[in-house]
Amino acid sequence: MDETQRYQIGRRTSWMNIIGNVLLTALKAVVGYIAGSTAMVADAFHSGSDILATTIVLHGLKISHQPPDEGHHYGHGKAESIVSKLIAILLVITALGIGLSAYNSLRDPALEPPNKIAVWTALISILFKEWMYRYTVGIGKKIKSQALIADAWHHRTDAFSSVAALIGISGAIYGYPILDPIAGIVVAAMIIKAAVSIYLEAIHQLMDTAPAKEVMEDIKQTSLSVDGVRSVHDVKARKYGAEILVDMKICVDPLITVEEGHHLAGQAKHLVLEKIPDVKDVLIHVNPCSEKDYEKCNPCEHYKKG
Template sequence: MGATVNSLLAVTQIVSGWLFQSQALIADGVHTLSDLISDGVVLFAAGKASASPDQDHPYGHGRIETLATIVVGLLLALAAIGIAWAAGQRLIAWETLTGPAAPALAFAVLTLVAKEGLYQYTVRVARRIQSPLLQANAWHHRSDAISSLVVLVGIGGALAGWPWLDSVAALIVAIFILHMAWRLIFNSAAELIDTALEPAQVETIHNAIVSVPGVKSAHMLRTRKLGNEAAADVHIQVAPRISVSEGHQIADEVYRAVMSSMSTLRDVTVHVDPENDEEQLRTVGLPLRPDVTEHIRAAWADQPELAAIEQVGLHYLGGRIHITVTLRLDDEHDGAYLNQRAVELSELVRGRPGMEDQLGEVLILYRGRTRNVQPGFDHAR
C-alpha cells in the first residue's frame, strides 16, 4: 500500500515540480522517494523479524526491526540534508528567484491528501499488531503530510507575490524531517543497548510475580525490548527449606503469571533464591555434597548407623551448611535411646575436624518404614 502510493506521488511531485518550477514540490518529491526506499526496508525487516527463534538467535529476530528503524532514520536524515542544501543555495541568490506556476498548487493539495490518508491507514495497522517499526513508518507518513502542508503554504505564498517562500518551505520541510530522523535513530539505539520497558510495564510484571503463592519477594527484575516484543528475568525468594520440585513449581507459576500479564513478552527467566542476596553471598565457597557426605562417612566410620542412612538433605543458609540425615528406624530400641543416639551422631559430625566453622544445624531423623528406596548418600532431600 505505502509503496504503491509513494511511487505514484514521487513521480508526480518531481515531474510537476520540474514542470512548474517549484523547488518545494521537488524537495517533497525527493522526500517521498526516500519513503519508497524506507517502505522496502520495512517489508524486508518485517519478514525477517517474524522468523522463529533458532540456534543462532535463541531470542528471535526482533532486533532486525530495530536495525531497520535506524536505517529508515538515516534515510530521512540524508534526504533532509539534501533538501536543506538545495533550498539554502536558492535563498542565497534570492534576487533571481521566480515563483512556481499556478498548477503546482493543485499538485501540492493532491499530495497532502494522499499523505495524510496513508498515515491514517498505517497507524491503525501498527496499533493492531503492536509493531514499533510500522509505528515509526506511520509517523514518517505523518511527517510527509505536514511537510506537504508546509509546501502548500509556501507555494501559495510564492504565487501571492513572495517567490522566496517556496525555498523557505523546502528548508522548513528539511528541518522537520531531520527532527523525525533523530527521534527514530535515538529511540532505536536505546533499544539496541537493552533499554528497559516503561516503569508502568515493569510494575505490571512485578505485581504479577508477587501475586503467586509461595513468592516471599522479588528482586533483580530486569527487562529489555526485542523489537515489538520484550524479555524479562527476575530473582524470587521462597521459603528456604522447601524441596527443589516445589521451588521449580513456584517458578513455573511465576513464568505463566508474567507471560499472561503482558502479551508482548517473548521470554521470562526465573531464578529461585532461598534467602536474600546479602545472606546468599555468605554461602559462596562452602563444600558441596561429595565433600559433606565424605565428612559424614569419616565421622561415622565405626558407627552401625552408617549403613542405615537413607537420605542426606543439605541446606545452604546463613553462610552455613545445615544437614538432615534420615536413618532407617531400629525397632529394637526405644525412643529415649534413639534420641540419645541422634544427639551423639550429630556431635560426631560436628566434632570432626575440617568443617567446624561451616556446619550449621545437624539433624538426625528416623523413618519407620520405607518402600522403593535405595539406601545411601546419593539421595538428596
C-alpha cells in the same frame, strides 16, 4: 495475535505504502517540473525516499519474524530497531539534498513564481499523506512494530513538508517567489527533526531499555500472587523488538523440595506470560527465603521452627 499474523499485517501495510508513494512521487515530480516549483520538486524527493524507507521496513519485518537459530538464540527481534536507524539516516540524507537544492535556488536572482497547479498537488499530497500516517501508525501500534511506526512518521513528515511547500508555492504565486525555496529549507529542517527522534528511539531499543515502571511493578506483583512465592527480587526486563524478556529471582520456603520450587517458578512464569502483554519469556532463579527476607515475607511454619 501470533507472529505470522503480525508479519502478514505489517507486510500488507508496507506494500500499500509503497504503491501509494510511487504514485504520489510521480505526480509531485511531474507537476513540480511543469510548474517550476522548487518546493514541490523537493517534496517529490521526500516522497521518493519514502519508497526506499518502506522497502527497508518490509525486509526488516521479514527478518525480525524469523525464528531463533544457531547464530541468534533469542531470535531476530532487534532487526526492527536497526531498520528504524536506517530510516532515520535516510531521512537525514534526503533532508540535506532538499536543503542544498533549495539553497541553490535561493541564490538564483531570477526567481520565477510556480504555476497554480502546484497548489492543488500540494493539497492532494497533504490529505493523502496524513491518511497514510494515521493508517500506518494505527497498524504499527496494533502489531507493536517500531519499524512500522517509524515509517508512519516518515509519512507524517511528508505531510508537513507538503504544508510547507503549499505555503511557499502560494506565497510565490502572490508576489513573493523567494518563499518557494525558503519553504524547501523549512521542509529539510522538519525532516531532520523527525529523523533525530526516530534515531534516538531506535538507540534506546538497542540498548535494552527497560519497559515502563508500571509494567515492571505488574510483573513483580503478578509473581507475588502465586501461593508459595514469598518475595520477588532483582526483576529485570528489556525490550526485544515488540516483545519483552524478563529475568527475576523468587524466594520460597527453604524446606520444600527442588521439584516444588521448580513448580512455583513455573506457575509464576506462566502467570506473567498470561497477564502481562508483550512478555515473550521469563527466566526465574529460585532462592530459599533467607533470614534477611524473614521480615519482608510470610515465612512458613517450617522456617519458624528452624
